[in-house]
Amino acid sequence: MREKTVANPDGKWDPANDFLLEVSDLKTWFETKKGLFSGKPQRIRAVDGVRFCLEQNQTLGLVGESGCGKTTLGRTLLGLETASAGDVRFRGRPLLYLSRKQMDQMRRHLQVVFQDPLSSLNPRMNVMDIITEGLERFGMLEGTKQEHASRLMAEVGLDKAMIYRFPHEFSGGQRQRINIARAVSLRPDLVICDEAVSALDVSIQAQVINLLLTLQEAHHLSYLFISHDLGVVSNIADQVAVMYLGRIVEAGTTAQIIGDPCHPYTQMLIAALPVAGQKRAESAQVKGETPSPADPPPGCHFHPRCPKAMEVCRHTSPDQTRLRDRTVCCHLYA
């Protein structure tokens, strides 16, 4: 990853020299009551000390299995969960602990596309109202609502004739196009895509991935692309970060991570992918299940499932090590 200057605190942000998004040591913990009568609360460390940077016009793919904290991380950045500790700078300014008003202003630059395209659209609003709501809110309408909405619909490949239709009248792929139109309508800097193509059929999924790539080229967007699907992520991300139980265990360029995974967990994830037309290596054995984030194993969280676990892994948590232009958290490389 290229070194950039840390954004200065006065809020002067220079896209050419500064990172768009800097996440340092972010923690999002949840407290839960264990049972009705046991008073001792349980702490779930959903996001536990995450650090990464994202440049403008770049895509970071965040991959991991269910429960690894990738969605909580995205929701924390959006202000939908409260961070417990850490610092996030977006466009050179702090993003955490903002007042509602401040966050409202920030949302112009920070948008989201969720997994379920239907439940994230208001069923009582037609397409035109849905995709121009933000534009009206920020006074960014150009021309009439109809004109602006038609332009956006053309941009995401929707038929303009459908401008007065309601979400339930569209197919899954078209609904996700509506969500994308709404997300890019304000010309944001960053769009967080949380499993945005996971619910779509393969042929439609490919269409939507291509649309995201085209929009990125046209508007210099950055994406934080959260997905469990390494195949999808590898076709859209410039950088990949692999998360396991709240921590990033390996991060680097997509080509490095896919072509030469270092962390045993990344290796396991890649080996587990069924690849059509290719016989799986017999050695690709996966063992165990992801432990509960409420009760992670001591030391390296991955050690009970790791084929290369050593004595040190059982009690000491590995630090981040730089290795051939990537970072990896594993005692093998310490």
Next chain:
Amino acid sequence: MKALLSVDNLAIEFATDEGVIRAVDGVSFAIRAGQSLGLVGESGCGKSVTALGLTRLIASPPGRIVSGSVHFDGRDLLQINTRELRAVRGNEISMIFQEPLSALSPLHRIGRQLTEAIGFHHRMSKKAAREYAVSWLQKVGIPDAQSRMDAYPFQLSGGMQQRVMIAMALMLSPKLVIADEPTTALDVTTQAQIFAMIREMMQNQTSLLLITHDMGVVWEMCDRVIVMYASRIVETADIETLFAAPAHPYTRGLMAAIPKLAGGRNHLTDIPGQVPSPLDYPAGCRFQDRCPDVFDRCRTQDPALVTCGKDHLAACFLVYPDKEA
């Protein structure tokens, strides 16, 4: 070799507010003993309805099996009475569904659900049934099986719930297992474990009908594949042939659209357009509007499945012997 299951010209309709939908339209196929057949296609293509129709699990109304026959081990499942059918279901044909949590009863302990199924089909003492169920939980890799018998489904992880489903589906040594997207809700690492286990458990004794949208999964699990599009079969071949030389433009498009591991931003080959509505299928080939190779004949005539290689059939005028005509 005689087929264990042979489905002939199956058609299933659903009555909706907007009209009658033909969800399965003239589907025929066969599975031999020990064979594993994949039924692939995108959502709404009729693959799940086909699977449910085989064991008459379609709610009627709104559903209705319009025509066809389903011969299984010498009987027509569409003709036998309910009592005979219940003896087949769960015993000779078992099912694994996508959502283990909604397929298992939330109110009963795992052990009770397993032993109930055993008791329904076999004469066995309660104690023996329990021991048998525990031995199967161990076989499917559930640690501490004895105490898990007393757990409720919600107390297990998704992967563990699916293992319970698999134990339940396989423990009575069925002749055929129908698995409808059995791993779609699971992580890839869990999926790999589940598949390795199903393969081992089946040991070439049991036939498998695997319904999935995932070509990678079919490749790992099946000997033969059927591709469905818009309620019909468009291509069928053995697994190597289908992947090496797909004949139907839809199959080719589907294979090209699967994201392969790449090293960064990469535009994928997509299939333009969308699946036609079952209320409004076009005349002629149903893939015509999305097909890169469409020509006049496709818009007026329906292509039937024709042989285009050894055990390889496709419903496309491009492979018709008289295509010049």
